[in-house]
Each structure stands twice: as C-alpha cells, then as structure tokens.
Amino acid sequence: MTDRLDGPAAPREESDSRGDSPAPADAPHTTRRFGPSPVIAIAFLLPAALLLGVWVVYPIVYSVFRSLFDASGTGFTGLGNYATIFTDGAMLTTIRNNLIWVVVAPIVITTLGLIFAVLTERIRWATAFKLIVFMPMAVSLMAAGVIFRLVYEEDPDKGLANAVLTTVHDTFSSSQGYPEARPREGDQSPVAAQGGAVVTKQAAQTGRPVLIPIVGIKPAVMPGNAQAAKTPQGGNELSGTVWFDFTPGGGGKNGAVDGTEKGLPGMTVEAVSDGRVAATATTAEDGSFRFEGLPAGSYVVRLPQSNFEPAYRGLTWLGRTLITPAIIGAFVWVWAGFAMVLIAAGLAAIPRDALEAARIDGATEWQVFRRITVPLLSPVLLVVFVTMIINTLKVFDLVFIIAPSSVQPDANVIALEMWRVSFGGGNNQGLGSALAIFLLVLVLPFMIMNIRRFRRENA
Amino acid sequence: MRTARAAAVLAGLAVAVAACGNAPTTTQPTASSSASAGGAKTLEGVKLEVAAKWTGDEQKYFQQVLKAFTEKTGAKVTYASTGEDTGAYLGPRIQGGSPPDVAILPQPGLVQQYAKQNALKPVTDAVSKQLDTNYTPYWKELGSADGKVYGVLVKAAHKSLVWYRTQAFEDAGVQPPTNWDELVKASQTIADSGTPPFSLCGASAWTLTDLFENVYLSTAGPEKYDQLSKHEIPWTDPSVATALEKIQQIAGKKEFVLDGSSGALQTDFPTCVTKVFGQKKAAMIIEADFVATPVVQSKAKVGEDAKVFPFPKAGDTTPVILGGDVAVAMKDSPGAMALLEFLASKEGGEIWAKLPGYLSPNKNVSPDNYPDPLTKQLGQTIVSAGDAVRYDMSDLAPSAFGGTDGKGEWKVLQDFLRNPSDVKGAQEALEAEAKKAWK
Numbered sequence: 101m102t103d104r105l106d107g108p109a110a111p112r113e114e115s116d117s118r119g120d121s122p123a124p125a126d127a128p129h130t131t132r133r134f135g136p137s138p139v140i141a142i143a144f145l146l147p148a149a150l151l152l153g154v155w156v157v158y159p160i161v162y163s164v165f166r167s168l169f170d171a172s173g174t175g176f177t178g179l180g181n182y183a184t185i186f187t188d189g190a191m192l193t194t195i196r197n198n199l200i201w202v203v204v205a206p207i208v209i210t211t212l213g214l215i216f217a218v219l220t221e222r223i224r225w226a227t228a229f230k231l232i233v234f235m236p237m238a239v240s241l242m243a244a245g246v247i248f249r250l251v252y253e254e255d256p257d258k259g260l261a262n263a264v265l266t267t268v269h270d271t272f273s274s275s276q277g278y279p280e281a282r283p284r285e286g287d288q289s290p291v292a293a294q295g296g297a298v299v300t301k302q303a304a305q306t307g308r309p310v311l312i313p314i315v316g317i318k319p320a321v322m323p324g325n326a327q328a329a330k331t332p333q334g335g336n337e338l339s340g341t342v343w344f345d346f347t348p349g350g351g352g353k354n355g356a357v358d359g360t361e362k363g364l365p366g367m368t369v370e371a372v373s374d375g376r377v378a379a380t381a382t383t384a385e386d387g388s389f390r391f392e393g394l395p396a397g398s399y400v401v402r403l404p405q406s407n408f409e410p411a412y413r414g415l416t417w418l419g420r421t422l423i424t425p426a427i428i429g430a431f432v433w434v435w436a437g438f439a440m441v442l443i444a445a446g447l448a449a450i451p452r453d454a455l456e457a458a459r460i461d462g463a464t465e466w467q468v469f470r471r472i473t474v475p476l477l478s479p480v481l482l483v484v485f486v487t488m489i490i491n492t493l494k495v496f497d498l499v500f501i502i503a504p505s506s507v508q509p510d511a512n513v514i515a516l517e518m519w520r521v522s523f524g525g526g527n528n529q530g531l532g533s534a535l536a537i538f539l540l541v542l543v544l545p546f547m548i549m550n551i552r553r554f555r556r557e558n559a
Numbered sequence: 560m561r562t563a564r565a566a567a568v569l570a571g572l573a574v575a576v577a578a579c580g581n582a583p584t585t586t587q588p589t590a591s592s593s594a595s596a597g598g599a600k601t602l603e604g605v606k607l608e609v610a611a612k613w614t615g616d617e618q619k620y621f622q623q624v625l626k627a628f629t630e631k632t633g634a635k636v637t638y639a640s641t642g643e644d645t646g647a648y649l650g651p652r653i654q655g656g657s658p659p660d661v662a663i664l665p666q667p668g669l670v671q672q673y674a675k676q677n678a679l680k681p682v683t684d685a686v687s688k689q690l691d692t693n694y695t696p697y698w699k700e701l702g703s704a705d706g707k708v709y710g711v712l713v714k715a716a717h718k719s720l721v722w723y724r725t726q727a728f729e730d731a732g733v734q735p736p737t738n739w740d741e742l743v744k745a746s747q748t749i750a751d752s753g754t755p756p757f758s759l760c761g762a763s764a765w766t767l768t769d770l771f772e773n774v775y776l777s778t779a780g781p782e783k784y785d786q787l788s789k790h791e792i793p794w795t796d797p798s799v800a801t802a803l804e805k806i807q808q809i810a811g812k813k814e815f816v817l818d819g820s821s822g823a824l825q826t827d828f829p830t831c832v833t834k835v836f837g838q839k840k841a842a843m844i845i846e847a848d849f850v851a852t853p854v855v856q857s858k859a860k861v862g863e864d865a866k867v868f869p870f871p872k873a874g875d876t877t878p879v880i881l882g883g884d885v886a887v888a889m890k891d892s893p894g895a896m897a898l899l900e901f902l903a904s905k906e907g908g909e910i911w912a913k914l915p916g917y918l919s920p921n922k923n924v925s926p927d928n929y930p931d932p933l934t935k936q937l938g939q940t941i942v943s944a945g946d947a948v949r950y951d952m953s954d955l956a957p958s959a960f961g962g963t964d965g966k967g968e969w970k971v972l973q974d975f976l977r978n979p980s981d982v983k984g985a986q987e988a989l990e991a992e993a994k995k996a997w998k
Contacts, residue, residue: 190966254818280814316814318754319753319754346751346753349729349730349732350731350748418825419824420977504762504827505763505764505827505965505969506761506824506977508964508965512965519647520647520963520965520966523646523647523650524646524647524650524963527646
C-alpha cells in the first residue's frame with residue numbers, strides 16, 4: 101500500500117533537489133524529463149521495494165496461492181476453502197461477529213473521542229484528564245484483555261463489573277431470603293414447588309400443625325439465630341413449622357422434625373383459601389408460625405416465591421449473549437483515548453474566528469457544535485473512523501483472552517478464526533490463508549479510502 | 560500458602576536425598592555402568608530446548624528432573640512452556656524449521672500427526688532398549704506411528720477418579736458410592752444438605768471429555784470404546800446416547816452443579832478444584848490424580864480433607880482411563896536422544912516420582928518412590944492393569960476434534976453442558992464434527 105504513496109513522492113523530491121542545473125542542460129530537444137536517470141531511480145527504490153516485496157507482496161501472493169490448496173498443501177481445491185468460509189456455521193458466526201464489531205465499535209469510539217475532546221477543551225485539568233483517558237493506549241492489548249477478563253468475572257467478590265452492579269442493586273433492594281432452597285423431591289414430601297413458591301399438597305386444617313420441610317439450604321444463608329425446630333402444640337388456630345429437614349451427618353427421618361434439625365426463621369407464610377390470601381404470618385426462630393384469628397376451615401399453606409429469591413449476582417458478562425458487547429467495551433476503553441487525542445488535535449486547528457463569529461451572531465453552544473465544530477472536524481473524524489474500522493476488522497487479542505474457551509466460538513472473529521484453523525488443532529493453512537485473504541479484501545476498501553484522503557490533503 | 564508449599568517441596572527433596580543416600584559422590588561409577596549416556600559429563604556444553612505444556616508447580620517439578628539430567632550429563636536444558644494448546648505452539652515452529660529439541664506432547668494423536676509431517680526423529684536403539692525393559696508393549700505402541708517408535712510416555716495421569724471433600728460427605732452422611740445409581744443418590748442427599756455435589760470445570764473442556772469417556776467405557780465396554788476412538792462407529796450410535804443420558808442425570812439438575820451450568824462453563828480447571836477444597840462450595844470433582852496439586856495449594860490435605868474414590872461403575876465395566884504425555888525428539892541431536900533415554904529410564908522416573916503430582920507408566924519405577932500412599936496406590940493400579948486400561952479417547956482423536964478450544968468434541972460437550980436436555984442434538988453435532996476431523 102505504502103508504495104503507492106512513496107512512488108510519486110520520490111521523483112518529486114529528486115526533481116526538487118537537482119532541478120536547477122543539470123536537468124535543463126540534459127534535455128534541450130526531447131520532452132523535458134523530470135528526475136534522475138532510471139538506473140539511479142531504481143537504485144534508490146530498490147531497498148524499499150525489496151523490503152516490501154519480502155514482507156508484503158510475497159506473503160500476500162503466497163497466501164492467495166496457498167488458499168487454493170487443502171490442509172496438507174498438496175491437494176488442489178480451487179475455491180473450496182472460500183466456499184467453506186461461507187457455508188460453515190462456525191465461520192458464519194465469526195463473520196456475523198465481525199459485522200457487529202465493525203458497525204458498533206468505530207461509531208462508539210469516534211463519538212466518545214469527540215465528546216471527550218470537546219469537553220476537555222473547556223475544563224481546567226484538561227491535560228490530566230486527557231492523560232488518564234489516553235493511558236490505556238500504553239497498555240498492550242494483551243494486558244488489557246487480562247484486566248478485563250478479571251473485570252467481567254461473574255463472582256461479584258472478584259469481578260469489578262458485577263461488584264458495581266450488585267452494590268448499586270443492593271442499595272435499592274436487598275434480598276434476605278433462602279435462595280435455592282426447595283422442597284425435597286418425591287411423593288413422600290408433604291409440600292411441592294409450584295411456580296417458585298412452595299405449597300402444601302393437602303389442604304391444612306386448623307388445629308393440626310402443618311409440616312413444611314425444606315432442603316438445600318446453603319450453610320452461608322442459614323441465619324445465626326435459628327433454633328432447633330419445634331412443632332407448635334395446642335390451640336385451634338392454623339399453625340405449623342417450616343424447618344430445614346436435614347440432619348447434619350445424615351440419619352434423620354425425612355418429613356419429621358428430628359431433634360437437631362433447625363427451624364427457618366423469617367419465612368413469610370400465607371394461608372390461601374379459594375385462591376385468595378386469607379392471612380400472612382412470619383416464622384419464629386424455631387421455624388414455627390401461627391395464623392392468629394383465622395376462621396376455622398381448610399387452607400392451602402404457601403411459602404411465596406419472595407422467600408426463595410436468589411441474591412442479585414450481576415450479569416453473566418462472559419456468557420454467550422453478552423460476550424461480544426463486553427469485549428467491545430474493553431476495546432473502546434483502549435482506543436477512546438487515541439480517538440480523543442487525534443480529534444483534540446483537529447479541534448485545536450479549527451479557526452477560532454469561525455466559532456467566535458457564530459457565538460457573536462447568537463448561536464447556542466449546541467448549534468456551534470453541530471453546525472461549526474463538527475463540519476470543520478469532519479476530515480479528522482473520518483480518519484479516526486476509518487482507522488478504527490481497520491483496527492476493528494483485525495481485532496484478535498482481546499477476543500482471544502477475554503472470552504473463556506467455552507464461549508469463544510460465540511465471540512469468535514475472523515482474525516482469531518484464521519489463527520485457530522491455521523495453527524491450532526487442524527493445522528489447515530489452506531483454509532487459514534483463505535480467511536486471511538478474505539480479511540484483506542474486507543480491509544482493502546478502507547485502506548484505499550484512507551490513502552485517497554491522504555493524497556487529496558497532500559495535493 | 561507459599562511457605563506450606565515450600566515446606567512440602569523441601570520435605571520431598573529431603574526424602575529424595577535420604578533415599579539416594581550419599582548419591583552425589585557415588586553416582587558416577589553406577590551411572591556409567593548402567594546407562595550408555597552416563598559416566599563422565601559427556602554432553603558438556605550441549606544446549607537443549609524442551610517444550611511442554613506444564614506451568615506452575617508441574618513445570619517446577621519437571622525442571623527439577625531436568626536439573627538432575629544436567630547434573631548427570633552436563634547438557635544445559637532450557638524449558639519452554641507451550642500453553643494449553645501445544646499444537647498451536649509447535650505448528651508454526653515446525654513450519655518455520657526451528658522446533659525445540661524435545662517436545663512433550665499431551666496427546667498421542669499429535670505423534671501420528673507430526674510423524675506424517677516428518678517432524679519427528681525415530682528413537683535410537685539405546686532409547687528403544689529402555690522402553691523394552693521399562694514399559695509394557697501397550698505404552699510403546701502409544702508412542703509409535705507407522706511401525707516406528709518416536710515417543711516415550713513420560714508421565715501418566717489416572718483419569719478414572721472422583722475427588723471429594725470429606726467434610727461435605729460427613730455433613731450429608733453419605734459414603735463414597737461404588738456405582739452410578741449410588742452416585743446419583745448420594746448427590747441428591749448432598750444437594751439436600753445444602754451443598755452442590757459437583758464442581759464442573761466447563762471452561763476446560765478436556766475435563767468434560769474425561770467424564771464422557773469414563774461413562775462411555777463403563778456403559779459401552781472396551782470394544783465399543785476402541786471403535787468410537789477410531790470413529791469406526793458413528794457418534795449417533797445408541798451407546799453414545801446411553802452415556803450422555805447418564806451424564807444428563809448429574810449435569811441436568813441445577814442443584815447438582817455449582818453455580819449452575821453457565822457458572823461452570825466459565826470455570827477453568829484449577830479454579831474448579833479451588834472451589835471445592837479452598838472455598839468449600841461443592842463436594843466432588845470428577846478428574847484425574849493431578850488434582851492433588853491444586854488441592855495442596857488450597858491448603859487441604861490429600862487423604863484427610865480430600866479423598867478419592869474410583870469412578871463409579873455406570874455399566875458393566877469398571878473404567879480405568881489414563882492420560883499421559885509423550886516425549887518426542889524433533890531434532891537429530893545426541894542431546895535430545897540422551898534426554899529421552901533419561902526420561903525413559905528407571906533412574907529418571909524415580910527422581911520424578913518423588914515429586915508430587917506425578918505418576919510413572921514405567922513399570923520398574925517402584926511405587927514406593929511416590930511421596931504419599933494415595934499416589935502409591937494409583938501407581939500400582941496403572942502398572943498392574945497393563946493392557947486392560949484404555950487411553951483417553953479425545954487424546955487419540957485428531958486434535959481438531961479432541962484437543963482444540965472451541966472446536967469439535969470440546970465445543971459440543973460444552974454446548975451439552977449448557978443444554979443437557981438435548982442428547983440427540985449433541986450426538987448429531989458430535990458426528991458432524993467427527994466427520995470433518997476424520998475425512
């Protein structure tokens with residue numbers, strides 16, 4: 101690519117330096133030839149051409165050639181490898197992911213960069229702020245990946261993202277229930293799970309204690325004040341016990357309140373009659389409950405779902421659905437600073453008088469931004485945007501590191517897939533080369549766009 | 560934690576020194592008489608590079624073995640870690656013409672693959688002799704391709720084990736189960752007691768293939784196991800369905816799996832062990848002997864806090880599945896062959912055996928060398944089982960199927976863990992991936 105830039109530039113320089121004396125004397129009658137003799141030109145171009153040939157042209161040509169062969173490198177497959185790219189389900193996922201990346205990441209980065217650049221122009225500690233936003237650029241993508249792998253860890257005790265989410269969530273509502281507790285399975289159990297709640301299988305009668313055995317209580321959620329479970333005696337009211345029906349060490353009788361088993365305090369219990377809640381009670385420290393002043397009759401006793409709601413644990417960042425947005429977040433973190441610095445430089449070059457004139461004419465700040473700043477900045481914005489598209493297309497390291505291997509197929513991008521098929525597992529360098537060429541074809545239009553723009557600006 | 564580990568290592572070294580007596584002074588005459596490469600430091604000045612996937616403690620212990628080799632021969636050995644994906648590390652180096660002198664391959668499948676690419680050097684007679692005296696033919700065959708011997712199985716792993724936290728079993732009042740139904744029943748009781756019975760390492764998919772292989776060997780028997788290993792029967796075979804249904808019984812219940820299937824799929828191998836024995840969040844972990852290393856790091860005592868029971872019989876066969884690492888020479892250098900010979904020898908094996916987390920397939924390495932009674936017992940089962948054992952199936956498969964992150968069997972089993980109700984879909988996906996890999 102760069103040779104197209106260098107090509108016209110080199111002779112021009114030459115003509116500048118020796119333009120005055122030999123050139124007019126050399127060519128008096130034929131058409132005026134600019135620059136040196138072809139031999140010297142070739143000698144000057146040779147080192148660059150050689151390096152480009154070895155490092156750029158040869159690999160590209162060889163990749164094109166290699167992409168027409170199978171894994172072993174001996175069987176000619178024609179365009180078979182390219183057909184695989186567009187038929188294999190996993191490959192289509194990678195293409196889809198790349199599309200999401202290309203659409204989302206450059207827009208977000210350019211927008212954020214613009215916002216940061218415009219805002220930092222006004223604040224006092226602009227340099228310090230810019231430095232901080234630019235800092236991630238100093239970190240390698242590899243390290244950034246490791247950092248974000250930890251940030252997105254699901255356990256709120258380890259992952260920053262979920263720690264923030266759970267903290268925010270818990271300040272508004274906190275759950276003090278028995279998450280994941282459930283009735284024992286099987287027909288013997290007198291209670292059954294029903295849509296998240298636990299209900300008695302048979303209608304309860306007043307005067308006979310209701311037994312509600314619950315199992316699967318994690319040691320961490322067992323309240324410290326829980327006492328050994330007791331069945332309430334006597335009285336004509338509807339009463340009963342909710343308790344953890346598991347004797348530590350085993351040996352207890354299922355469905356019976358054994359000596360050492362503990363009650364579950366703080367459970368909300370509802371007496372339901374004809375589908376309506378007739379009364380509500382809360383269990384005591386020994387797990388017993390009593391509905392005061394409830395008319396005699398038969399009721400279904402229910403422990404509503406609110407008792408069993410699990411504590412909020414944040415989002416599964418590294419799961420299948422959120423993985424690509426999560427990685428794009430890390431990518432934005434790295435590149436937003438770069439965009440900001442470029443755009444800020446462009447901003448500094450905008451003629452102040454245009455802005456001043458607009459302000460004097462009574463334009464609001466938003467109008468100034470919208471009608472003056474952005475249009476004047478548009479060349480810089482476009483450069484940033486296109487550069488980001490190219491960067492996004494070749495994203496590799498962040499996906500490789502952040503996505504756990506179990507979700508990597510869902511987060512996969514072309515560059516990573518290329519490396520995987522070429523060197524991991526199958527060692528299929530034919531297919532890998534085809535992917536590389538595919539990626540090159542995707543990047544080319546943007547490269548050409550950038551080069552055109554550079555040229556126009558230089559002209 | 561660090562001091563405890565250091566103490567353990569020191570203790571191991573002390574045993575090693577004690578066992579050898581005054582080895583440093585007397586080693587030269589005995590060595591020269593037993594091994595051809597021994598005697599004076601014949602390889603003084605030779606430099607070797609060894610690549611293996613081990614990191615952390617496993618790497619540290621292996622480097623102690625390498626140090627013993629350096630002391631014996633004078634050759635300088637540098638260690639390069641390949642990371643989890645050995646194929647991805649070695650592939651470009653072979654392609655680029657600068658492979659390491661010796662590579663330790665985690666899968667015999669790679670021996671076949673590299674032998675086909677002419678990237679391996681057949682072993683010399685001296686190495687072959689060590690193999691004949693120290694190994695049963697089954698192991699020699701594992702390191703061979705097309706009738707030529709290329710590799711030495713240097714490290715074996717016993718993969719038919721279930722580790723459990725004794726406290727969790729005591730709290731729930733259950734005993735180690737001996738068959739699958741008992742396992743499911745015990746799991747239910749443990750779940751009722753408030754502890755999720757299993758910690759699965761879903762992010763490290765090889766742990767899932769190990770689980771499948773144990774169940775499959777047990778339910779379908781060794782013959783079918785061999786056929787499926789070679790893809791002579793399709794993965795849509797009913798025997799595969801039976802095995803997957805058994806796995807469904809434990810993976811399909813959300814109270815059985817710590818953090819649910821989505822949490823398990825983000826948990827990689829040593830972390831899932833820490834969750835059982837360090838954070839005490841679950842009761843069991845289905846994995847190999849080398850779980851001992853992270854167990855010790857979690858400050859749990861092997862044999863007291865952490866115990867093992869053999870993988871319960873899910874069918875007619877008691878499964879014994881082994882994994883293992885095969886050392887191969889990738890360069891034709893005397894140093895490389897001398898190292899292979901050393902690793903295959905009784906001497907090299909016994910040095911390694913005294914370090915934690917190691918099992919030798921070498922039948923002449925006495926089980927007495929192992930630092931704890933558990934390893935001793937495992938070592939005996941491997942040596943005595945002989946030809947009756949089966950090698951890890953996924954490691955025998957082409958690595959695109961059985962050894963690559965996000966591909967083949969690894970991916971499908973992770974998807975199955977995510978959605979354990981779809982046995983048929985998993986089988987079809989497995990067969991589709993197998994067809995691609997075996998074509």
